Amino acid sequence: MPASRTIVVEEITVDKVLNTFAHQDGWFWAKYSASPYLGCQYACAYCFLRQDGYGLNVGNERTVGMDDTFSQYLRVKTNAHLVLDKELQDVERDVIGVGDYQPVESTFMLSRKMLEVCRTHEFPVIIIAKSPLVVRDIDVIREISRRSWACVVFSIGSHQSAGYREFFEPFASSVESRFLAMKKCSEAGIHTGTALMPVLPFITDSRENLEAVIRKTKESGGRFVVAGGLALSDAQAESFYKSLERYNKNFVDRYKTLYQGRFSPQDNSWASLGRTVKGLCETHGLDYRIKRFVPDSPLSMNKRLAELLFLRVYEMELNEEPEAEIQKCRELAWRIDEMREPVQCLPDETAVMHEAVEEIMKRVRFGNKEFCIA
């Protein structure tokens, strides 16, 4: 564990905490997200929130002399739960991404209070955690799970902390403690599993590491492993390259050749990674996608159809089908997901859309099973 650092905490109040996504991503199924904190003490070098667009690297007179504003200057939305309570009264019930279990949560307990609000309004939740602190709130999460749906996803990129965490997740809890927390969630009857991301080329992408994470997930009661590669962009890329240089300076040139200054690797490694993880998950009896929770409503059929189409999109990506075809399928998924009338009530002239969906559905499988929308 590196030496402790100065952390500046600023308490703020906000008018808005709920973010509504423009489109489903087909991965975590959240329609909304709500976070009580800005910045993250865990300081992961690869964190996508370091990208310039999130505005979390900005400093002021309180951050002078800090090495890493993103992880040392935290803003705490002290009224986040109260604002969320109001906002949830005006939006349709759907999955919300909540829960931020960095150390400051022990003091402010805002993630817990926000979960309590979700429980009151019966909103399903998905929590992506890198800390066993989430176990503190198992009572609330379990109740949400009983009333609607809850899923706790542990972010785990390597099967062990040694030789990895100190470079890429210097202040995060150990990998071992995350698997233990997963076991506790599973024992409490909560749907749980692993986000094996980002997988780092040449570092955590070996079949041995991927399989070890999958095996440990299974042993810990996890039900799925979803995997994704490393994207690199602006300030986040700078942060990552600094850590990479400390890890092994010979890797810097290899990454530069692989990424060529772009967001994603300039080869087929993401698809190949997805295929490997899919195969290993099937071998070990885990899902490689998270099953979508769909609340009962007149639009349930639309959501299920969209889920199938998103699965199809993923399969097409793994098969490296032409991007134009993948995008066409993705747009069809969004279109159906965002329709305001049930697909079963569409007039006859849209039958062509039904046919297209049926065609795609024939080719979709989920794990080893045929997927049924009935």
Ligand code: SF4
């Ligand atoms: S724990 Fe998550 S949010 Fe925090 S720095 Fe790491 S990746 Fe980013």
